[in-house]
Amino acid sequence: MATRVARRWRPRSLLQLVLIAFVVVMLPLGVLMFQAGQALSELTRLADISARQAVEETRRARTLGVLALEMERSARQYAVLEQESLLEIYAARLEEYRQLLGRQQELLPEAPVMVELEALLERLSDLPGLELAAFKDRLEAFPALAEHTEALRQATNQRIDTRIDAIREGARGVQRQLWWQTGALVSASLVLMLLFSWLIIRPVRQLERRILGIGSGSRDAPPRPVQGPAELIQLDERLDWLASRLDELEAEKQRFLRHMSHELKTPLASVREGSALLGDGVAGKLTPQQQEILELIDGSGRELQRLIEQLLDYNLLQQNRRVKIERLDVATLLHEVLAKHRLALANKGMRVEGFNGPVVWPLDRAATEHILDNLVSNAIAYGEDGGVLEIRARQRRGRLELEVANSGEPIAEADRPRLFEAFYQGGTRRKGPLKGSGIGLSVAADCARLQQGELALVTDPRLAVCFRLTLPHTAPSRGDPTDTPAELADPQARS
Template sequence: MTLTFFLHRTVSMTSQVSRRWRPRSLLQLVLLAFLVVMLPLAVLMFQAGEVLSELSQLANVSARQAVDQTRRARELSNLAVEMERSARQYAVVEQPGLMEIFSDKAEAFSKLLDEHQRLLPGNPDLIALRQQLDWLTGLPALTPEAVSEELDRFASFATHTEALRKATNRQIDNRIESISDRAGEVQRRLWLQTAALVSASLLLMLLFTWLIIRPIRQLERRILSLGSGAEPPLAHHIQGPAELVSLGERLDWLSARLNELEAQKQQFLRHMSHELKTPLASVREGTALLSDDVAGALSPRQREIVELIDASGEELQTLIEQLLDYNLLQHNQGVINERFDIATVIKEVLAKHQLALEKKGMQVIAHHQPLEWRADRSRTMRILDNLVSNAIAYGEDGGDLELRAQRRGRTLAIEVANSGEPIADEDRGQLFDAFYQGRARRKGALKGSGIGLSVAADCAKAQNGTLTLNDDDPLDVCFRLTLPWNAEAGNETNTPQARLTAVSNDARN
């Protein structure tokens, strides 16, 4: 809980600082990021240099002291030997010059012993040597016979001198171990500092990465919302470098411009539909009056022409409605899922096209077993309606139409197939593109608009389904609609697999 509160507090403070201070350019932010991230590393390098300098100086001083102390201990041992040699020679040959040499060696030994006392204060061997040296300095005043009697004391003097040399070596070894321990402690401290400062650098890197990536992701979301047409009415203001803020303002302008163009398009479509439908209604009303012989009896040839005009007017009205449906689908992505019977939807679609099917002479096979599904009923019906309409327009006169529905777990597959001219390979890649019309000729008075399959594919996609062309089918053209079970909760019971046969839309508007 404390860590979560700390992280939340840190992010909040960072956001406040970011709002109060903002780099003027992306380059400034990147350079600042490099400088701030390198600052802990620079501190680490400085501290490492200071520590290495300290250890180097300590090692240098210790090495010099060790060399001096070792040399002094060795000279003390040599002087002790020379003093004993001079005394023994004096006791034998009785030459006064030998005692002068003894006195000089004793004086040199005393000076070195004073210097060595700073290294080993309170050492018992050093104290003993000092006492014996006081006694030995009185030997030059004795006779050769007296000196000869005192020569045995030099054995103790040599022993203490050797012990002092060993103590000096132990002192040097202890100092080396102390330096080694000091180096280990410094190394551990340096590792801790390295871990702390590198962690600080990584945190700073993450912070500046977030400061740079955040406005970019905001721009990405704005672009995606613009592309999907689902941009919120009040977009968040882009926070970041001036270049990205300027780009966000450009996106705001683009969004406003697109909304303006979309409003103009909607207005144009509304006016166009009204302007087209009004005279079209008059034309169809006139053909209906002529067909009812209101203006007098029509000859067979005249009646044929009137029926042709009426059929063309009806197909023109269908094309206008398809265009309006396509535009409505592009800007209304809401899906209303409900339970409905697939067989009932198929029957309604077939009833709508019953007259056209009879005129076409197509053999329709429809399965009447109920098959419940949960999806958007109106969109599913629109898909089937477009497929049936295309099948009638492009199918073979007197041919076969089949619609098959099969449930596979939580997926429903509806296949609409018809006999007739197969779809060319060149048309397959653009089959579901809006306003694309294939190479096959439409059977009817008017040419198609090329949006029927596009509307059907968009309706399937809005329900998380797919509409594809199935090549493995006995009939020449077959489209497969796949819809998932769009339910928020609940388990479905296993329904026996159903197979429906009905109208297939060739999909070549």
């Protein structure tokens, strides 16, 4: 049930997943932009209101100062000229002053200067009804009115500054809040980005592991099904089909090689048996010319059998890529390989210069024997008649280096990059009636890689062709713990 629900909510396509990821990742950023816009609008509104109020209140405070001066001037002019129009002007200015003072009182309701101004206005309001002498005596209140009006203006400015400071502090608070919100929402966006990146990359990595498994041939465990968009699931199904198809082709190839080897070995065994019977004189004594032809047939049969065995070795190596490391004497293994090619070396007239040993090293017997056998066979097939075959062994920086070099024609530069490819035959041809199969060096290189080593063609200052086998000091799976490591060995002994 849970799996069914999970599959129901899984994005159906990669495009849908990308679009959902884009929308979800942009959502916190959109919220952040909205909140920042709201905060900016509020700060702008408060600043606009505060500016308008500050201008209005400052203008009103200045107007009060002007009215106080006009009241004092009209009163003093009346005291000198005694014109009724001057009293009318005084009364009008007094009424305006009282109204503006009432509006200013809303801004400073508890200011002490407001109480004193109201007391002064009460004294100055009955000024027009006084006798001239009392009128002149009451004029001494105007300096106090001007002084208190200036004090009111300063209190108004201080009130405006306090309000601006409050708005500024509020702006700092909004700024801090925006920074916190920015950090939180951007972190949420990053987490969502990582989440959706993982949701996209995880099936891609699974497909990559599938491809690497198919390419390396290591598909022992059943692959885990890919969970992701429909395109990647479909690609995983195509990889399943490709893996099964490759398994079928590999099985067909192995079956073909087995059947071909069997079909070739059966008539070859009859041919070699017949040539052996003729050589034994069962059908009568052979003439020297017939004996020469029989030797040619027998040699070609041995060569064909060797090629078939190489093909079987290549087939076996492709099927089984496991090695069994044990400590062996390389010199003993080399003498066993040279013993198999003793007649061929004698017919070639090649002089073998090897090392005495013992050279003990952890290696796989079968794989190393394949390598040495192929290198010696190549030296016999392509080397110079009556030439030199030199085999060296040395230890360098914890690695064993075996070199098989021979005199003769050097390998062409065009053939060197593809020298270890299977079934590749370069421009230099084998000496003899039969051509090679082109898999000997490929099998040797694979055997070297199985032991975490390397087989390479190197330059030798004295001989035309030199192959170097480098093997690491791998821990043996079994062996004698009293064996000593390999020592430097030079080609002083001759076989």
